[in-house]
Amino acid sequence: MMFNLALFVILCPLAGLCLNLAGSRWLRAPMAGIIASIAAAASFFFAASQLIALQTQPQGTIVVLGDWLPLLGVQWALQVDALSVTMMLLVTGVGTLIHVYACGYMRGDAGYTRFFVYLNLFLVAMLLLVMADNYVLLFAGWEGVGLCSYLLIGFWFDKANGVGTRNSDAARKAFVVNRIGDVGLLLALLLLYVNLGSLNFDAVFAQAAATLSAGAPLAVVIALLLFVAVTGKSAQIPLFVWLPDAMAGPTPVSALIHAATMVTAGVYLMARSQVFFDLAPLAQNVAVLVGAGTAVLAATIAVGQYDIKRVLAYSTISQLGFMVAAAGLGAYAAALFHLITHAFFKALLFLAAGSVIHGVEHGQSATGLYSAQDMRALGGLRRRMPVTFATFLIGALALAGLPPLAGFFSKDEILAAALAENTLVCALLALTVLLTAFYVGRQTLAVFLGEARSEGAAHAHESPAVMTLPLVGLALLTAFGGFMGIAAWLGGVFGEHTPEANVWLMGGATLLALAGIGLAWRMPLVKGRMPCALQNGWWIDTLYGWLIVRPFQWLGGQLARFDRGGLGWLEQRLAAGVRGASWLMSKTQTGQLNWNGVGIVAALALVLAAAVLGGGA
Amino acid sequence: MNATWWLIAVPLAFSPLAYLAGHVQRCAAQIVTLAGLALVGLFLAAAAQEVAVLGSAEYAFGAIALRVDGVSLLLAGIIVALAALTTLFSGALVQNEAGEEKYYALTLALVGTILALVCARDLFNLWVWFEGMAIASCLLVVFARERDTALEAAVKYLLQSAVGSALALLGMALVLAQVGTLSLDMIRQNASSSPTLWAAGALFVVGFGVKAALVPLHTWLPDAYTQSPSPVAALLAGVVTEVGLIALLRALAALSGVSNIWGGLLLAFAALNMLSGTLLALRQRDVKRMLAYSSISHIGYMLLGLGIGLSSGALAGTQAGLFHLFNHALMKGLAFLALGALFYGLRAADGDALTLGDVKGAAQRYPLTTLTLLVALLGLGGIPPLAGFMSKWQIFAAGVATGDGLILALLVLALLNVMLSMLYYLRLATALYDAQPGERAAAGRAIPLALRVPLWILALAVLVIGVFPDMARGLTQAAALALW
Structure with missing residues (x-):
């Protein structure tokens, strides 16, 4: 019975956005945020109920709501299984914290209500994406989150960011680049329907498993097309270029959409469609190489960034590379585990960065010379923003992969999987670990330690509790996420057993991370020149x-x-x-009766001639 | 004396009655006319019942046989409905004009002759009633008899009709000499292929073709349409011209066994009419004249469907052509009536050449009336979901189904014409919907309800038929079956 509550997971944010839309004229500033946050929290509550329901019925169920496209055999139906519930909890849980944070962050903004309408709309679309029981509904959610991403990147569409590009351009870029991936998904859907006769997950997977052999061209093509969609949404080579620009959106958006949830939709798609990837070794190899390559490439670029959010954006791309590589290796549990821990610590890092920007902007006089996001103009915030510092530090160490934080465990699982399959990939990922620790170490040092390098940084103050409390919540998740049994739960979901702890690998990875941090200490961000290639x-x-x-x-x-x-x-x-x-022609209409007579005579002559000559035909 | 008899007798009897009533009391003429038409409607319904049961309803009056079949029903339905609406419409228009009662009497006479014509079963009756229709309609065209232009138009109409009638009569003489009978059914059974009958067919085509405005026999049409009062123009465009076409088809159907050329002939005229009508309308700035020319091209579309039906034996083509005839009656009737309402509002006389500039921004002053005109224009242009789209679509579908290369080429031509025709329909539409009302529109007077109600009815019909084209299917299918 409890499964019937699944619908409410989506209905809550839908109701929230409808309420905010309807009342947009009357609601005063904090009300819209409160409504949206309550909607998100209620959604989380219902998602939790699904988790409880799964205890009694582990295989889950499909909640059919009604017919949608009978022609395609597609219904309005929600799939409630371990994978979707995991994603639901993540989206609504992290989403709720970010909603609360945004109540403080967006305070005083002219588009306050609009912001929360979009945010709730995003939740609806994202939940649709992860709860769909068929590819069509998934596609609808997929497009929906893309739309919300576009709307929220361009939320301040009338402003330009520091580099001089307009926010609306950044939004359009994200939309267009994502569209390339979407075409891949759409083509995959068409192929699926034409060849397998259905678009419902259960039917498609059963049919594929029954009719396709490993390496079958159809499976390879479908898997590759799906992977094109993954590279778009999850910002992999070659389509990752939109994500750094997407930082033009408000920071809560960067945290929710461009770090924790939407960009992981590609990984979810791979996990959901694992049948096809398992049948297509070629596509798996492509995924592994693209993922590992993206991880290294984005990490190197992250080293060269001065903007506090762009570092995190490239870091996100790099970490997504980890997940994609893991999924390509067939280690879906590890990929999902990292997806979850990354959602915790990267959302934390973004929100803490947002807190920094918020605090510094408020400390800055109206004629502030520096962008509040330029790390060269920050520094010394350790004492002025202690909570932000502490939480950022936890997030940074988790990103670097130091035990006992959440990031350590999930990264270690991926490294272990890579080591077992492909040494080259493992080496690439290990290099990424080093680089990651290096850039995040440099970032922490530049932002929080040393002396303030601008007026804004000197006069920054800690953010209000409505913003710091979500930080603390995420910090706790980041700190203890590795011990919450997520790995074991996911192992059960995918039928993979967690690889035995490899002490050498763990030790090596930890040493690499420590080495990175040490390097960061030796080569601070503000000293020396940044290589041009990395900056750009x-x-x-x-x-x-x-x-x-x-x-x-x-x-x-x-x-x-x-x-x-x-x-x-x-x-x-x-x-x-x-x-x-x-x-x-108008010349023939003379109005002269005798000329009209000519017409009659001519017609008579012609028709008579035709009749007499052709009559026998 | 059954329904068929009454069908023809009632309007012919009410015609002098309306005239007399008008002399007693001015407004009585209109009431008598409406009553007469209502009565005809009842008998038409009775005849339709009979046709539905027996296939046809016959009445023999000595040697003269009259028969209601599918074709008669279709045309009778159109004329009775349209005449009722134009009569209703005319109240405010001809009020207090000299000869008001004659106008109503002639309308009834026109209805009576047309009803008799479409029921005629022999060539002689066909011709007699055809002439009767010509006389009645000609007198209606020249209703404003003191106006020179109206007289000129009537003279052209009358003379060209007379020439056509003479040619048709000649054709009948040839048929009588060759086959020895004038009964359409007998001719059909006994006629064998011979040059005399080929010539007779040609004479029918040209003779009746004058009234049907086949190009190049169409030259009377623009003058007659523009000079007659708008309700008369609606009847001319919606019914009289089409009845000419039906007379042609009836005569030709009797000779269908004589030669295989008739279908091709119809298609050739279809091409001529479509192209000429469009080209003539294209540069026309006088709105009423523009609509008159558009009728020429619409006759072409009907001929296209009918020609497809005759040349390939496909019932669908004939049916589509007749469906377009039906829709054209609705749409062109609506267009001329709506234009008449605007004429009234803008204080223009019937003979006035109202240009695009004169009706500029009429929508600002007369939103609903202009909307009905827009519905008519878009319907004529073939925009879904209006009636004109459906029938054109069916013509195309029937044509494509034949797979004949020549027909496909004609369809391409028709498509080009549809495209080009949008040019002048939309030019009028954009003028009507100009944001800035022109001088005349700004100074316009209110349009009375009696002028507006018929417009709403017709506009609704155009929309409903467009959405539910099957509503007319029963009528057009029976007509298509009865025609050849």
């Missing part, structure tokens, strides 16, 4: 600009010219021709 992200955006955007714009320009010139000329000639014919 290996010029990948520039490269895309030259290879794709410019030629496309050129093509568009040429087509427009052709339209105006060639086609326009043709159009005008055509129009002139028609006008001429019309003019000629």
Whole structure:
């Protein structure tokens, strides 16, 4: 019976957003946030009820709500199983904390209500994505979160960020790049339907397992197309370029959408569609290489960033690379475990960074020279923002992968899986561990230690409790996430047993992380020059600009010219021709009766001739 | 004396009655006319019942046989309904005009002759009633007899009709000489292929074709449509022209066994009519004239469907052509009536050439009336979900189903015409919906309810038929079966 409550997981944020929409005229500033937060919390409560329901019925169930597209055999139906419940709890749990945080962070913003409407809408779409029992509904959620991401990146659409690009451009970039991935998903769906005759998870997976052999071309193509979607949504090579720019959105958005939940949808998709990846070794290898490559590449770029949020953005890409690589290795439990711990500590890091920005912006006079996000202008916040510092430190150490924090355990599982399968990948990931510890160490040092390097930093003050309490909550999850039995639970979900602890690997990874932190101590961010290549992200955006955007714009320009010139000329000639014919025709309407008589005589002659000549035909 | 007899006798009897009543009391003429039409409607319903049961309803009056079949029902339904609406509409329009009672009497006479025509079973009756229709309609065209332009238009109409009638009569003489009978059924059974009958068929096509406005026999049409009062123009465009076409088809159907050329001939005229009508309307700035020219191209669409039906033997083509005839009556009737209402509002006389500039921004002053005109225009242009789209669509579907290369080429031509026709329909529509009302629209007077109600009824019909095209299917299917 409890499974019937699954619908309420989605209905709560839906109700919240409807309430905020309806009352947007009357609700005063904190009310919208409170409504949205309560909606998120209620959703978490119902998600928890699903967890309890799973205790009695571990295989889960499908909650059918009604017919949707009978033509495709698709229903409004929610899948409640261990995987979806895990995601539900994560989305609503972390989501609730971030909602609460945003109540303080967004205070005084002109679009306060609009913000929370979007945030609730995002929850609805994300929950739809993870609770769908078929690919069509999943696709709807997939597009829905993309839309919310677009709306929230461009939330301050009338502003520009420090680099000079407009926020609306960043939003559009995210949307367009994601669209490339979406096409992959759509094509995969079409192939699925055409070849397997269904889009419902159960039917598709059973059919695939029954009819496709390992390495079957169809399975490989489907898995690769799905992986294209993964690279878009989860910001992998080559489609990761949108995520750093997405930092133009408010920081709670970066935490919720671009760190904890939406960007992990790709990993969820791989876990959900594991049948196809297991049948397609080629796609798995691609996933592993892309994931590991992304992890290293993004980590190197993170080293070269000065913007407090861009470091975290590249770090997110890098960590997503870990998850994708793990999923590619078939270690779905490890991937999901890291997805969860990463959601904890990366949301924590983003929110703490937001707290820093918030505090520094408030300490800054109106004529502040530096961006509040430029780490070169921060420093010494340890004493001014103690809670933020403490929580950020926990998040940073977890990201670096130091025991006993959550990140250590999940990263270790991935490294173990990689070591067992592919030494090269393991080496790449180990290098990433070193780099990760290095950049996050440098970031912590630059932001919180030393002396304040700007007026804003000197006068910064701690954020209000509504913001620090969620930080503390996430810090606790980060600190103890490794001991909450998540790994064992996930192992049960995927039928994988947790690999035995490899002391050498654990020790080695810890040493690497410590080495990274030591390096950070020796090479502080503010001293010395940053390599140009790292600052500019290996010029990948520039490269895309030259290879794709410019030629496309050129093509568009040429087509427009052709339209105006060639086609326009043709159009005008055509129009002139028609006008001429019309003019000629109008000359036949003289209004003279005798001329009209000619018409009759001519018609008679012609028809008679036709009848007599062709009559026998 | 059954329903068929009454069907024809009632309007013809009420015609002088309306005239006399109008002399006694001015407003009585309209009431008598409406009563007469209501009575005809009742008998039509009775005849329809009989047709539904027996397949046809016949009445023999000596040697003269009259028969109601599917075709008659379709046309009779159109004329009775449209005449009722135009009569209702005319109240405010011809009020206090000299000869008001004659107007109503002639309307009834027109209805009576048309009803008799579509029930005629022999060539002679076909011709007699055809002439009767010509006389009645000609007198209606020249209702504003003191206006030179109206007289000129009537003279052209009359003379060209007369020439056509003479040619048709000649054709009948040839048939009588060759086959020895004038009964359509007998001709159909006994006629064998011979050059005389081929010539007779050609004479029918040209003779009746004048009234049906086949290009190049159409030259009377723009003058007649524009010079007659709007309700008369609605009847001319909606019924009289189409009845000419039906007379042509009836005569030709009798000779269908004589030659295989008739279908091709219809298709050739379809092409001519579509193209000429469109091209003529394209540069026209006088809105009433523009609609008149658009009728020429719509005759082309009907001919296309009918020609497809005749040349390939596909019932669907004939049915689609007749469906378009039905829809065109609704849409063009609506268009001319709505234009008439605007004429009234803008204080324009029937012969006035109201240009696009004159009706500019009429929607600001007359939102609902202009909306009905827009419905008519979009329907004529073939925009879903309006009636005109459905029938054009069915014509296309029937044409594609034949798979004939020549027909496909004609369909492409038709498509181009539909496209080009949007150009002038939309030009009128955009003028009507100009945000800035023109001088005339700003100074317009209120349009009385009696002028507006018929518009709403027709606009609703155009929409309903477009959404539920099957409502007309029974009627058009029976007509298509009865035609060839």
